[in-house]
Amino acid sequence: MANIEETIFDEGLPVNSIAMAKRLIEILKANKTNGYSALPDKDKARYKMCLWLINQQVYGQTGIIHLYNEWEELRILWKGRPKSICTCGHTGDGPNSQHADRYGLGHGACKVEGCNCKQFTWDKFIEKGKDVLSHYHSE
């Protein structure tokens, strides 16, 4: 029987995430390592094929994964921070703000590289990654 990653180019894709995750471990163990970087090129491809199978289940087959954006979203979901969003789209108004402190936590200029926002301007609330303002107002 073919390994699960070899089904990647078949007509239909496998759905068993456990088999995909197990195969990742199997590839690592077969190479007596616990990290991707130590794998030989052929098995790096196999490893990536398994990751692709897993990722397409989460993001869709044509999904584009921006790891920093994903990290940022996860951080907000996990940490329950921040409280409000600036018109520039970045967080502010409180601790762990992406805006500098000025007269108050996160009230100054945006610290995100490439953002030219000079001062935090409240746009909306968020709570655990969700816009909670829409729960209180209806237009």
Ligand SMILES: [Zn+2]
């Ligand atoms: Zn801003």
Ligand SMILES: [Zn+2]
């Ligand atoms: Zn900004």
